[in-house]
Amino acid sequence: MIKEVLQDAESHMKKTVDVFKRELSSLRTGRASVTIFDNIRVDYFGSEMPLNQLATLSSPDATLVVISPFDAGTITLIEKAIQSSDLGLNPNNDGKIIRVPIPPLTEERRKTLGKKIQEYEEQSKIAIRNIRRDARDQSKELLKEKMISEDDEHKCEDEIQKLTDKYVDIITEISKKKQTDIMEV
Template sequence: MIKDVLKDAESHMKKTVEVFKHEIASLRTGKASVSLLDGVQVEYYGTKMPLNQIATISAPDATLIVVTPYDMTALQAIEKAIREADLGLNPSNDGKKIMVPVPPLTEERRKTLVKKLHEYAEQCRVAVRNIRRDARDKVKQLLKDKEISEDDEKRAEDDIQKLTDKYIDEIDDISKKKEEDIMHV
């Protein structure tokens, strides 16, 4: 019973950290990265589609992303979608592919990105704490239903706290590393 509660809590915490990693991948670090365009949705034949489903995206060097559409009729729509994605990027096309130069970040933009990173990290920490609360509630219910002893409850609470600390530390480490990437390019 307690094992199930702990396993469930850990799996949710793990997923929360994965979502956090995915969210911050789109934060620019000044280097060209295909993940910068992860959130771009392109209007394609009346449907919004993720850019990576209608084009090949590559970063041949640290200052350029190249987008090659599978269907050349989508070229204008892709260029427009990148421009409107509010990423601070200015794409241009040569009739076959779209070049997206990645300008170096200004100090002000870096600070804005770090602030956004901290918001993501805090949301993630809150999510982990909510998972901890839910797990504790389940353990309290087991005690109330007399399925476990008070000693078992105490041990379970300690284990849940250790899990929480582990994942919050992981979030902090990831956040610190990303902040260094953003500030020291």
């Protein structure tokens, strides 16, 4: 019983870390990366389509991303979607492909991104703590139903806290690394 509670909690905590990593990968650092376009949706015939389903994206060097649409008719739609995103990028299209130069980050933009990272970090830590609360509730419920002893319940709570500390530390480390990446000039 306790094992299932712990496995369930750890599984949810891992998913929270994965979501946190995905959110951070969509933030623009000073280097060109196709992952910054992961959250861009293009209005394609009335439905929102992910950009990577309408074009191939590549990064030939550290300051440029090249987008090659599968259908030339979508080029202006893709360009508009990039311009209206909050990435602060200006795409150039030559009729066949879109070149997106990645300018160096300004000091102001770095600070804004730093705050965004802290926001994502705090949201993830809150999610981890909520998972901890749910797992503790489950262990207390098992004790109440006399499916486990008080000693087992205390051991379970200790293990849940260890898991919580472990995953909060992982999130903090990832956040620090991303902050360092962004602050590099």
